[in-house]
Amino acid sequence: MSLASHFLKPAVAPLNFANVSMMGGLIDSGLKELAAENLLAQLKKGIAGAAKAAAVRPADIEKLLPMPRFGELAAGIERDQKVAFAAWKEMPVDPKRASDLAKLTEDGRLPVLADSLMRLSVMAGPNAVLRTALAGMAPALTEWQRLVLDSGNKLDDNRALTGAFMMRTLRRIGLGVLLLGSLGPGVWLWQRGEAARARVNAQIGNDNPCAVLAIEAGDLDKATAEQKKGIEGRKAECEVKRAKDAKEKEEREKQAAYAKGCGDLGAALASGKPPGRLDGLAVKDMQFANRVAKGSLDEADFGPKDPPFPCADTDALPSVKSAFDKALIASDGWMNVEDLSPHVKETLAKRADQVPDAIKKALDERAETVAVEALKSRDVAQAARAKRLCDLKKLFKLPYKSFCKAVTP
Secondary structure: HHHHHHHHHHHHHHHHHHHHHOOOOOOHHHHOOOOHHHHHHHHHHHHHHHHHHOOOOOOHHHHHOOOOOOHHHHHHHHHHHHHHHHHHOOOOOOOHHHHHOOOOOOOOOOHHHHHHHHHHHHHOOOOEEEEEEEEHHHHHHHHHHHHHHHHHHHHHOOOOHHHHHHHHHHHHHHHHHHHHOOHHHHHHHHHHHHHHHHHHHHHOOOHOOOOOOOOOHHHOOOHHHHHHHHHHHHHHHHHHHHHHHHHHHHHHHHHHHHHHHHHHHHHHHOOOOOOOOOOOHHHHHHHHHHHHHHHOOHHHHHHOOOOOOOOOOOOOOHHHHHHHHHHHHHHHHHOOOOOOOOOHHHHHHHOOOHOOHHHHHHHHHHHHHHHHHHHHOOOHHHHHHHHHHHHHHOOOOOOOOOOHHHHOO
């Protein structure tokens, strides 16, 4: 680890933590982390770490850094951070919109802290106080981050400090380890870890919870405990999503089979052929369709309720109704039904001229015969049956004879 790494690791930590938190939708944690008091405390921690590594006083380190400018920036950040945190608590951004913080920028890079703040500012919409405060924080924190990184480079460039650091390191671990772990390699490894954690956070914040399954093992090893907890949560969401997707796929396939079955059913009935058995259709619907095609309707098909036409919610319905009406006209089974359905009555009335003369004649004779029996027995039920049959004659404009007249008021 280089001298700069001793300084940078704590000094940059709140900036990275805040960015990772906001990219993962933890806006409260991110904004809280950017408190000026916390930034200054971590800066002081980095100074102390670098001083200890170089065996000098913290004041010696501070002399090399732009401490006055850090103080000025902290004052402005403190003002905007407090306003932004309070405004967020009062009116937060829709979580679905905030999840976009984890997406790549327009030029394909992972968002840095300033990107996240400005994106969140745009998402604030009607919350003008939050929008203004976030926009004010972005440039100040950008400069803060630049000063921190420049300070790290300045510490590594200072010959006196690096010389002291190298001598101390030589005394502790020897020249061979120093050559492997100093300066550039240390900073590179630190930056590599931060990049891996940023990639992990981008996957955690992805719209698709199953994106976490694609996190590479190397990146997963560098993930924080909080990120690993987030990954487990997203995995659970992924299982729910997959179960939901599977159910929706099954329902789509079921609907597709139903639509195809209805299409085949309508085509078969339109051509006067029995449809047989078709996928996607209930057994009772197929039984009804086959009775219609064969012209062997049950008494329940005539009333008292309208027939349960299959595929009533599809384009096959007209073909089904037409085939049923054709079977109805050719049948005399409706004469035995006490209470015909509205559809059957309407069809018989509209298509009375299509009813075979033999059926009309049979109705005429049956009505008069039942009327005679009702008059003889004086049975109320028999009289009601006779009246119903006599009334049916009106549909076909058959003349009332003496017995029907006698039972019909």
